[in-house]
Amino acid sequence: MQKPVEIADFVTLTPTAEVDKARHGWRAKCLQRLIRLDLPVPRTVALPADTVRAIAAGQVFDAQALAAVFGPEMLVSVRPSPENPEWGGPGTVLNVGMNDDMHAVLSNTHGSEAADALYLRFVQLYSIHVARLDPDMFQQEPGPGSLEAALDAYEEETDERFPQSGARQLAEVLRSMARAWEGTTARLLRQAKGAPPDAVLGLLVQEMALGIGPGLSGSGTIQFVDGVTGGPQITGRFRGQSQGRKAAVETLYLTRDPRGASLEEADAKVFDTLKEFGARCRVKLREEMQIEFTIESGEVHVIDAVRVPRSSRAAVRIAVALAQDEVISREDALLRVEPRAITELLHYQVDPRAPRDVLARGIAASPGAATGKIVFSAAAAQASAARDEPCILVRRETSPEDIRGMHAAVAVLTERGGMTSHAAVIARGLGLPCIVGAEIEINGRERQFRGPKGRIFREGDTITLDGTNGEVLVGAAEMLEPALDDGFRTLLHWADLVRDIGVRANADTPDDARTALMFEADGIGLARTEHMFFDEDRLTVMREMIFADSPEDRRTALDRLLPMQRADFLMLFELMKGEPVCIRLFDPPLHEFLPHDREGMRELAEALDRPLSEVTRRVEALSEYNPMLGMRGVRLGVTVPEIYDMQARAIFEATVEAIRRGAEVVPEIMIPLVSASREVEIVKTRIDAVAAAVRTETKANFTYRLGVMVETPRAALRAGEIAEHAAFLSFGTNDLTQMTYGLSRDDAGRFMSTYVNQQVYSEDPFHILDVEGVGELLLIGAGRGRGARPDITISVCGEHGGNPESIAFCRAAGFDYVSCSPFRVPVARLAAAHFALLAPRGRAVP
Numbered sequence: 044m045q046k047p048v049e050i051a052d053f054v055t056l057t058p059t060a061e062v063d064k065a066r067h068g069w070r071a072k073c074l075q076r077l078i079r080l081d082l083p084v085p086r087t088v089a090l091p092a093d094t095v096r097a098i099a100a101g102q103v104f105d106a107q108a109l110a111a112v113f114g115p116e117m118l119v120s121v122r123p124s125p126e127n128p129e130w131g132g133p134g135t136v137l138n139v140g141m142n143d144d145m146h147a148v149l150s151n152t153h154g155s156e157a158a159d160a161l162y163l164r165f166v167q168l169y170s171i172h173v174a175r176l177d178p179d180m181f182q183q184e185p186g187p188g189s190l191e192a193a194l195d196a197y198e199e200e201t202d203e204r205f206p207q208s209g210a211r212q213l214a215e216v217l218r219s220m221a222r223a224w225e226g227t228t229a230r231l232l233r234q235a236k237g238a239p240p241d242a243v244l245g246l247l248v249q250e251m252a253l254g255i256g257p258g259l260s261g262s263g264t265i266q267f268v269d270g271v272t273g274g275p276q277i278t279g280r281f282r283g284q285s286q287g288r289k290a291a292v293e294t295l296y297l298t299r300d301p302r303g304a305s306l307e308e309a310d311a312k313v314f315d316t317l318k319e320f321g322a323r324c325r326v327k328l329r330e331e332m333q334i335e336f337t338i339e340s341g342e343v344h345v346i347d348a349v350r351v352p353r354s355s356r357a358a359v360r361i362a363v364a365l366a367q368d369e370v371i372s373r374e375d376a377l378l379r380v381e382p383r384a385i386t387e388l389l390h391y392q393v394d395p396r397a398p399r400d401v402l403a404r405g406i407a408a409s410p411g412a413a414t415g416k417i418v419f420s421a422a423a424a425q426a427s428a429a430r431d432e433p434c435i436l437v438r439r440e441t442s443p444e445d446i447r448g449m450h451a452a453v454a455v456l457t458e459r460g461g462m463t464s465h466a467a468v469i470a471r472g473l474g475l476p477c478i479v480g481a482e483i484e485i486n487g488r489e490r491q492f493r494g495p496k497g498r499i500f501r502e503g504d505t506i507t508l509d510g511t512n513g514e515v516l517v518g519a520a521e522m523l524e525p526a527l528d529d530g531f532r533t534l535l536h537w538a539d540l541v542r543d544i545g546v547r548a549n550a551d552t553p554d555d556a557r558t559a560l561m562f563e564a565d566g567i568g569l570a571r572t573e574h575m576f577f578d579e580d581r582l583t584v585m586r587e588m589i590f591a592d593s594p595e596d597r598r599t600a601l602d603r604l605l606p607m608q609r610a611d612f613l614m615l616f617e618l619m620k621g622e623p624v625c626i627r628l629f630d631p632p633l634h635e636f637l638p639h640d641r642e643g644m645r646e647l648a649e650a651l652d653r654p655l656s657e658v659t660r661r662v663e664a665l666s667e668y669n670p671m672l673g674m675r676g677v678r679l680g681v682t683v684p685e686i687y688d689m690q691a692r693a694i695f696e697a698t699v700e701a702i703r704r705g706a707e708v709v710p711e712i713m714i715p716l717v718s719a720s721r722e723v724e725i726v727k728t729r730i731d732a733v734a735a736a737v738r739t740e741t742k743a744n745f746t747y748r749l750g751v752m753v754e755t756p757r758a759a760l761r762a763g764e765i766a767e768h769a770a771f772l773s774f775g776t777n778d779l780t781q782m783t784y785g786l787s788r789d790d791a792g793r794f795m796s797t798y799v800n801q802q803v804y805s806e807d808p809f810h811i812l813d814v815e816g817v818g819e820l821l822l823i824g825a826g827r828g829r830g831a832r833p834d835i836t837i838s839v840c841g842e843h844g845g846n847p848e849s850i851a852f853c854r855a856a857g858f859d860y861v862s863c864s865p866f867r868v869p870v871a872r873l874a875a876a877h878f879a880l881l882a883p884r885g886r887a888v889p
Contacts, residue, residue: 568862
């Protein structure tokens with residue numbers, strides 16, 4: 044025979060009772076804290092997790108002794124208390140102990156109508172959740188005869204009278220809730236919320252505070268901040284109950300409101316008491332709490348209190364306010380805000396309270412939300428922007444030729460692609476909401492796309508993109524504005540005081556640089572110069588250079604680009620005001636600047652005054668089987684050196700002019716796609732020669748730093764040799780991941796979800812840095828680079844640089860800084876602060 048569970052296993056909550064969150068659950072610990080604050084919490088008994096598990100296993104326990112704690116007229120509720128409130132649990136059961144005798148007592152004290160309603164509610168809950176009877180048989184609404192009907196239905200289904208023993212009721216409710224927690228469905232649901240497989244449940248038995256009586260009575264919740272904005276605001280609900288009339292329930296506003304009666308007007312003393320309780324909780328519990336309460340004839344009882352549910356913007360404002368009021372420390376405020384959560388503050392967001400008509404889903408590639416009319420080409424996007432009509436660019440996939448259209452659009456939607464596809468990377472840099480790999484089928488000829496349910500949307504139709512959640516919505520959704528307020532800036536300034544790794548921005552244009560400055564980046568870690576050549580006036584000159592037949596002709600075309608590049612760099616230097624600017628030399632293959640359709644080639648032939656056949660031959664000659672591994676990056680710098688010569692001269696002339704205007708500029712020049720130290724030697728020799736020529740011509744002195752973008756596995760392995768010619772190594776983790784895995788980052792999205800779901804990869808390696816494979820190359824490269832040159836600067840400038848997990852890896856590896864899209868800089872700053880607080884490493888900010 045199994046040993047009964049001892050009554051000593053139950054703990055009555057008192058200020059000094061031994062209550063442990065891991066054993067009794069979060070709710071038990073919270074209620075004990077409320078009791079310590081001298082709040083009027085009804086008598087409560089906590090059952091620890093091991094007792095609950097024993098009950099679920101069928102072990103006999105002394106329910107009579109437990110019931111005796113509450114006296115002969117026991118009337119209690121049973122509430123779940125898991126270790127973490129996010130794990131859920133079985134629903135609360137109210138009015139346990141309600142029977143014919145208690146019904147008679149309550150009829151005398153509170154009236155038969157109230158007693159009937161309480162008894163009926165318990166019979167319904169017990170029948171459905173404990174006896175597991177058909178819910179359809181217990182749908183009675185309170186009213187004459189409904190209680191009797193419910194009792195009769197129970198007796199008819201079970202062949203016994205409804206249990207009259209409070210101890211038996213309590214035992215069955217406890218057993219039912221304990222077994223519900225152990226059920227397979229409940230286990231899977233909580234594991235999906237992050238609970239461990241062996242997560243345990245505590246249970247609370249609490250004396251009922253009925254919230255009925257002849258005076259002001261009722262129940263409700265109250266909180267003192269807005270859960271969406273985080274601003275001071277009293278919100279909640281109160282359902283007032285009164286005796287002697289049929290309409291026994293009346294919903295009151297909490298504060299004075301022109302729309303109707305309020306609790307504040309009904310009883311100012313009660314309202315002030317609730318406010319005082321809230322203030323006490325805020326200071327002593329160091330948190331904004333939502334209080335569940337009942338009122339019985341003007342007497343307030345606190346039933347429970349939970350942390351106020353909040354949006355990301357509210358979390359920031361609440362944490363900063365608590366720190367400014369010295370309720371918590373600044374460090375605690377930083378740790379209370381998840382780095383990824385502040386992404387929501389940087390962009391417009393769909394109001395979580397607004398209705399949603401979802402037409403399609405895809406990969407949430409760039410956060411934020413925007414509403415606009417559908418367009419299917421870059422030209423249409425530019426035309427729409429010229430009319431001041433917001434538009435959303437919809438493409439099968441984007442290419443460099445679409446950049447002008449992306450600039451003109453308010454959001455981007457593509458049928459193909461993954462987290463590091465062209466559309467995703469550019470959209471994040473521009474701060475545009477973007478969804479890639481969407482479940483749509485584009486018909487370019489008809490200028491329409493079809494959603495998964497067969498719904499068709501045409502050019503000009505209005506949709507909303509929620510890039511935060513990866514949802515395409517029909518029509519114009521209600522929006523929340525960005526929240527770049529004082530609270531946001533204050534939190535990030537506190538982060539800067541503690542973080543010990545630098546955070547730069549990837550910025551290609553003056554607008555990108557301004558965004559980087561707005562988010563207080565430590566400089567520019569990657570300025571991709573190729574994006575500067577896609578403007579209409581430069582693209583033609585670029586194509587002339589590509590079609591040039593000799594180095595001299597190429598230089599002639601490049602001479603026309605030189606002043607444009609010089610102006611670009613000068614503006615970046617002046618905008619950044621002395622902060623470092625790292626400029627990557629030309630990287631993409633030349634064919635990206637040429638048209639690939641017949642009409643485009645005909646227009647190019649007219650612009651260059653060349654035969655169409657010649658243009659066609661040249662386009663075909665430049666095409667490559669695998670462009671990502673072809674004639675690009677440093678390979679162009681070695682074989683077509685005139686391009687890098689022009690860019691180096693533009694950088695140095697801009698440097699001289701910026702210095703003359705009073706700026707402190709030490710440009711950083713980065714060579715892309717290196718795989719051999721000899722490549723660096725060749726390019727460095729030419730760049731040094733250009734620098735010497737500019738110094739002679741301008742009679743000005745300046746310095747610069749030359750570095751290498753490590754994007755190939757061989758460069759990581761030979762980093763020691765390469766470092767002898769470089770002042771810095773910056774790991775381009777997008778291409779390094781692509782080459783290490785042998786995956787196309789533009790195409791991997793087609794099967795990546797299958798791979799992750801089947802645990803081939805734990806995460807998408809283009810989204811979360813693969814610390815085991817790619818990470819090992821980073822460690823090898825950094826170690827060998829520093830071994831050859833101890834003072835060398837090591838950084839990451841791929842999209843992983845804005846990912847908190849990747850920042851943790853880079854920081855632990857001793858990297859000097861990370862660089863990411865401007866709109867990811869705030870996330871990186873806060874994440875770096877988190878890691879510095881949680882695991883100090885003793886390094887100064889570079």
